[in-house]
Amino acid sequence: MEGSQREGDADGNIRTSIVVAAAKNLLSKLFRLKHYVMQIVPPRRDRAAARSGDKAGSPREDIMRKRLFATIAFTALTAMTAVSGLLSGAAQAADPIKVGAIVSATGPASFLGDPEKKVLELYADRINKAGGVDGRQVQLTVYDDGGAADKAASFTKRLIESDGVDVIVGGTTTAATMAAVPLVERAGVPFISLAGAVVIVEPVKKWVFKTPHTDRMAAEKVMEDMKKRGLTKLALLSEDSGFGKSGREQTVAVAKERGIELVADETYGAKDTDVTAQLTKIKNNAAAQAVLVFGLGQGPAVVTKNYRQLGISLPIYQSHGVASKEFIRLAGGAAEGVRLPAAGLVVAAQLPDSDPQKKVVTEFTKVYEDSFNTEVSTFAGHAYDGLMIALDAVKRAGGTDKAKLRDAIEQTKGYVGTGGTVTMSAKDHMGLTLDAFHMVEVKQGDWALVK
């Protein structure tokens, strides 16, 4: 199904979905009514028990009440199904769709995770106000892993075991994602990661998907740009985080393929506050023609500052792990002239009108900036894409059966999101191509599209 077709379908479905929504609204009210009635007027046996001080209710009474409501619910359901006649997920109409999320809203990756959290909450709210998905409300549970992989693992366990979520969005960082992967694979819960490294989806894991472009694509994009500028000798400075390590491996591999020579291969720590030692080595390396920094969050901002302090004049590239205004702010004036590959979202206004993403990203940017009064970042977009792909799959799967939901996510075709046009397959659990990745440069504190 192509993007335009899908929109057509959605229009066609509106009439039926209005009827369905009304019926479901009624049903959910019925359930709520049941709840209130039971609170205000406890059944006789309960009242007697309360008086005598015995708190245990009668199980038989309970069962009878349950049966009564089950009958009512069943009748309503049958009526509703007859009205809609289309919706297989109707039986679950009253249950919310449980979406779990793990993001790094605090810690060194907070400028990635914080917008992700905000966007998930914002859109879950908006969708619920608009009537939910197929009449079902979205129930979002967000945990903050603080950038620690072990916390991400324990929160994943909590989401699966205690919260019983239908789908998990998140893992801001590659490390958090990889910590969650064995757990979701064992439990069989669809998982859409918001992290960058290619190791997340290669080799393909049955239950694991991701929304951002990979580190491999970032390396390819950077080297493509280097070639255009006639540069062939690259100095690499990578972070010791999961993303940085994977990025380093990919850079080494891509450099070989593209005939770029790696003349330096340094690393820095994600929480380092000074990287001048490594940069001095690179500065003194006469062969280097350009520098690529592979990291995410606050680390690369420190590197960029040190880079300018040392007065290194070589062109500097960053990865898509810093595609946020927060990076420009943290690095101060030092970010001027830094080039990096990023999704179209950050340069929404500069995209040509013919770009399929133009409409989506402009709209998303407006909603985000109106709601939070700060500039949009690609990470906010990753979270938006993750949530939308998941909910779109719920619609197509006709419910939240985990296996069907997984299949539906894998069959995502032509979804136009903030990261690009997503078409997944059994072999590709990301579904993005290089086209939607744009080389941008920091100019006067803003992103500028490199042509």
Add this chain to the structure above:
Amino acid sequence: MNALLHGRLTGLLALGAVIAILPAFLPNNFYLDIAILAGFNAVVCVGLNLLIGYAGQISLGHAGFFGIGAYASGVLVGTYGWPPVLALLAGAAFVGLMAFLVAKPILRLKGHYLAMATLGIGIIVSIVLRTESGLTGGPDGMMVEPFRIFGVELYGEKVWYWVVGVLLLGVVWLSLNLIDSPMGRALRAVHGSEVAAEVVGVDTARFKVLVFVLSAVFASVAGSLFAHYAGLITPAKADFFKSIELVTMVVFGGMASTFGAVVGAVVLTLLPQALTVFQDYQQIVLGGILMATMVFMPKGLLPTLAALIPARRRA
């Protein structure tokens, strides 16, 4: 009260009973997971309590020993394909040897030199784990294979709960026996007054070294098993703050009380989980609870509560 606290068997039976019936009250695996974590912490704390409560020495590096045990299992099993039991024993032996080499010269000195030395060890271990990323996976940690013994793979909270339960009972039994042995009496004498103990012929240094090595080995074994259970270990499990947390558990629960150490470990593992309802104020509330406990119950939770019982009876 004395019968309850010092009756070795009574306490052990009570602990066994609690461990046995607890799963019936835990609604799902997530709660079981917290119980398991509390169990691991309790094992380390029981060992640490021997050192703090009986030998009167503070270790600020026990998380380091825990970490070495965890990474020994992770690396030896995962990278070199050792059988898990062998890796666990190798880790424990290495930690024991290291503790011995460190403690031997230092414990001849009086005062808190051991605290300084262990502080150093803990920090060095954590730095090595962070930076030797080729071996340890760096700050993001490494995956650990499941525990296999006699061809059976231990997996899942339900299995591990019993493993940890039995381990905890074993460790508690061992330390209770130790405390009531001549060695335990010697240790208490050392804690009371080192000079007096020496005068009556106690080889104070030897006992202190022994108990330090023993508590380090407990931590290492707990670390190894934890690594297999969690499936993922990070250097955060071995850093300085984790060591402080362990010492806090012992002091909070009640020094020189084996069951106090267990209670302290359990309460301080549960509190942060229970306090997530306070969200941003979680740390403040936790700090407040700790301060209040230390101000109003300077002996620690369990001894203070135990002292309350006969007082009421008399009244």
